[in-house]
Amino acid sequence: MPTKKSAKGGSALRRQSYGASATSGGEKTIKSVKRPAVKKRGRPKKKEIVLPEKEQKAEKIIVKRDYLFAVGRRKSAIARIRFYSKKENGMEINSKQLSEFFPTQALQRIVQLPQEVAGVKNGYLSIKTNGGGKKGQAEGISLGIARVLEKYDPNLRAQLKKAGLLRRDARVKERKKYGLKRARRAPQWQKR
Incomplete structure (x- = not known):
């Protein structure tokens, strides 16, 4: 059976087998096929759980020291400073x-230098320090x-900064490397 060629170049019979029908005017009619609705997969929606509110404390305790x-640090020394302005x-x-x-x-001069630069004579300093040596502790203090002192009077910041007292000296001992005696000292080398 010979196939009829349409204006578009396809066969009318072939089009019919795929759901399209050939009409006299060369128009296509497409059959609509209903597909079953697909449920989306995903996380289930979270349900809001309303818990009974606990009684909140009316007063917040604010401790004003x-x-x-x-805190000041230098090498491995740490110094914790408390400044009592009223004592x-x-x-x-x-x-x-x-x-x-x-x-x-x-x-002693290293420790007293910030007070001399700032010109602050009043106040009591309670200091706890540990770690490192005496010089490291003094510089940490x-x-x-x-x-x-900067917290006590923010106007002192310019003087303290100019004297270089607010800069943390980050130089610390370099770690020892394996295969070496110290951080960089290599074992003695012998030619023969």
Whole structure:
């Protein structure tokens, strides 16, 4: 049976087999096929669970300290400083006086430098320090005192910064590497 060629170049019989029918005017009619509705997969919707509200405390306790706090570090030394502005002048380092804890004048000067630069004479400093050596502790205390004085009076920041007292010295001991004696010291090399 010969097939009829349509104007579009396809056969009319072939089109009929695929659901299209040839009409006299060369128009196509397409049968609509109903497909079953596909349910979307995914997470189930979360249901809002309403829990009974607990009684909230009406008062929030705000503890206002009578001191300012700052931390200063240098190498492996850490110093925690408390500045009491209402107490009489003085300084206590690990429950000892300054001259008792730092016997040398050089270390005492490092510790007292921020107060001298800022010109703050009043206030009591309670300092706890640990780790590192005496020089590292002294420089950590100096940084901590500078930070606490900045909190006490923000106008002192310019003077302290100009003197370089607010800068944390980040130089620390370099770690030892395997295959070497120290961080960079290589074992002795022998030619023969």
